[in-house]
């Protein structure tokens with residue numbers, strides 16, 4: 375299949391190509407106001423909208439709202455639209471499949487796109503030997519499947535996860551999540567037997583140590599303290615970890631961390647489960663973030679960017695681990711033919727040029743943010759890999775007191791100026807634009823971000 379990699383504005387569908395954000399109305403505009411009122415009446419109030427954006431149409435990095443305002447999107451629908459909004463190669467793949475077969479349920483029947491995508495996923499996930507792929511519809515389902523497989527395979531009951539982790543909101547995945555208490559309040563009791571421990575968050579080390587002098591104390595602590603006092607390692611099924619923590623603050627652990635963790639896991643027959651839901655599928659410039667650390671994982675959970683916006687989750691494991699029996703886990707919609715075709719088109723684009731673009735533009739973004747950090751004291755830490763980049767805001771560089779109020783104000787200000795960004799952690803902002811982002815768009819995003827920072831906290 376021939377792939378045309380369309381960049382920047384080339385695949386704009388509406389005719390007029392916006393080169394900069396255009397805000398024509400007060401925000402929200404009149405149409406947006408009406409729709410938000412309806413939404414408030416009928417839609418679950420549990421959603422977390424931080425600004426009143428009502429999207430009408432989008433292409434590439436550009437989002438148009440229902441009032442004709444245009445925004446530069448550095449959220450990619452929360453790290454989902456890997457190939458940009460409505461990439462024509464992905465749209466065509468979905469359209470072709472829609473005319474052919476919409477659904478048959480991969481749980482009970484066979485169909486080509488699911489089998490082909492499984493073969494492709496098995497080939498792109500690191501590790502030798504035969505692999506198997508389980509398909510669900512979301513990140514939480516991919517994690518949930520990994521959780522169940524780890525129990526099924528090891529016949530062990532305990533698990534380890536990390537403070538700051540976000541693994542999803544279904545009861546199993548939520549039990550592993552330790553991001554914000556609002557996500558867990560009133561849902562207890564959750565799945566028992568999970569111990570949360572500190573992540574390698576070097577900017578705010580839980581042990582008050584500094585890398586590399588710490589000699590990865592946070593890893594050693596697991597063996598020296600946790601396994602000697604409260605958690606018998608031979609009862610632990612799996613360690614669930616985000617190779618780069620996402621929702622928790624875009625936190626990149628230091629070199630050697632994952633390798634050391636994996637070594638401990640192997641020593642005690644524990645499965646190392648990498649939740650690549652946010653960090654995977656090319657976002658960091660490599661297909662999976664764990665590859666940056668030259669480390670291994672036994673099971674990988676993937677979703678978000680995998681199908682450029684179509685619902686799909688996948689859990690990939692060596693065949694010798696994914697040895698559960700028929701009926702032990704399944705999902706009616708998982709591996710839907712449309713989502714599978716979208717995923718194959720997405721992977722084609724990632725391999726052809728977009729992972730490389732994520733590296734190049736990610737470096738440009740980091741360089742720009744580091745430049746801003748020299749001027750704006752409030753930008754305490756700038757970190758990331760590829761196009762998974764975060765800025766942590768502090769009131770004071772010395773004390774590192776979190777600037778929790780500035781963060782939402784900066785996000786709101788950026789929105790009013792036509793840049794879409796989102797928060798993560800308590801006091802950080804994430805930059806996760808589509809992997810199609812151009813140098814011009816990076817520079818534009820940086821300049822709007824700077825204006826917002828200057829006005830709020832400069």
Ligand SMILES: Cc1ncc(COP(=O)(O)O)c(C=O)c1O
Pocket residue numbers: 512513514515517540541542543616620621649650651652653677678
């Ligand atoms: C690392 C990680 N795991 C799991 C999830 C849950 O994914 P979903 O919202 O598709 O269920 C998310 C969502 O943000 C995530 O970032």
